[in-house]
Each structure stands twice: as structure tokens, then as C-alpha cells.
Amino acid sequence: MDEVERKALSFLEKWLHKTVKDYVVHMNGDQNGRLHETIVGGIEKPLVEMVLKQVNGNKTQAANILGINRNTLRRKIQDHKIKWEKEA
Known part of the structure; x- marks a missing residue:
């Protein structure tokens, strides 16, 4: 785990405990x-x-960053009714 991940995890843990x-x-x-x-x-x-x-709407890159399968990402986009317009 790198420093950025450690900081994010620490923030989330503190927020969860408090909230x-x-x-x-x-x-x-x-x-x-x-x-x-x-x-x-x-x-x-x-x-x-x-x-x-x-990632400008690139679902393969987004799935890789999130650590999930591309089909799982597609389902989450549908479930959450996420609309994406590619930037010019």
C-alpha cells in the first residue's frame, strides 16, 4: 500500500468512527x-x-482503477443511473 492509499484509508476510518x-x-x-x-x-x-x-469515460480504465470487472462496472453504472457524456 502506498502513501496515498494509506492516507485515504486513514481518512475513511476516522470518518466512519466519527460519523x-x-x-x-x-x-x-x-x-x-x-x-x-x-x-x-x-x-x-x-x-x-x-x-x-x-479517464474520460473509458470503462476499461475505470474498471481497472476501481479493481472491478468491466461488466461489474457496467452494472453499477446502470444501477446508479450514471449518465456519462464524453468530454470533447
Whole structure:
């Protein structure tokens, strides 16, 4: 893991500990919580959009950066209704 990855991971861990703690305490073991879905869904769409923008819509490059299969990326684009227009 390089320095950039370590910094990103550290930031995410601090943010999760600070932000999610109240939610977990409030749920108190309730089985109807949607914490995983909420966090992943809230991060996944802007992450995919940002990476697509950086690679000018190249799905193969975006999938490689994200570490996922190109078909998985295509499904995520459809699931999140991400619209992409290639920049001129």
C-alpha cells in the first residue's frame, strides 16, 4: 500500500468512527438497519462518476482503477443511473 492509499484509508476510518458511531448506537442491534447499504450506496455512485470523469469515460480504465470487472462496472453504472457524456 502506498502513501496515498494509506492516507485515504486513514481518512475513511476516522470518518466512519466519527460519523457511524451514533447510527450504530441508535440501532441497538435492530435487524432492520441499512448501514452497509447506506454507506456503500452513498460512496459508490460518486466514486464511479469521479473515476469515469478522470479517464474520460473509458470503462476499461475505470474498471481497472476501481479493481472491478468491466461488466461489474457496467452494472453499477446502470444501477446508479450514471449518465456519462464524453468530454470533447
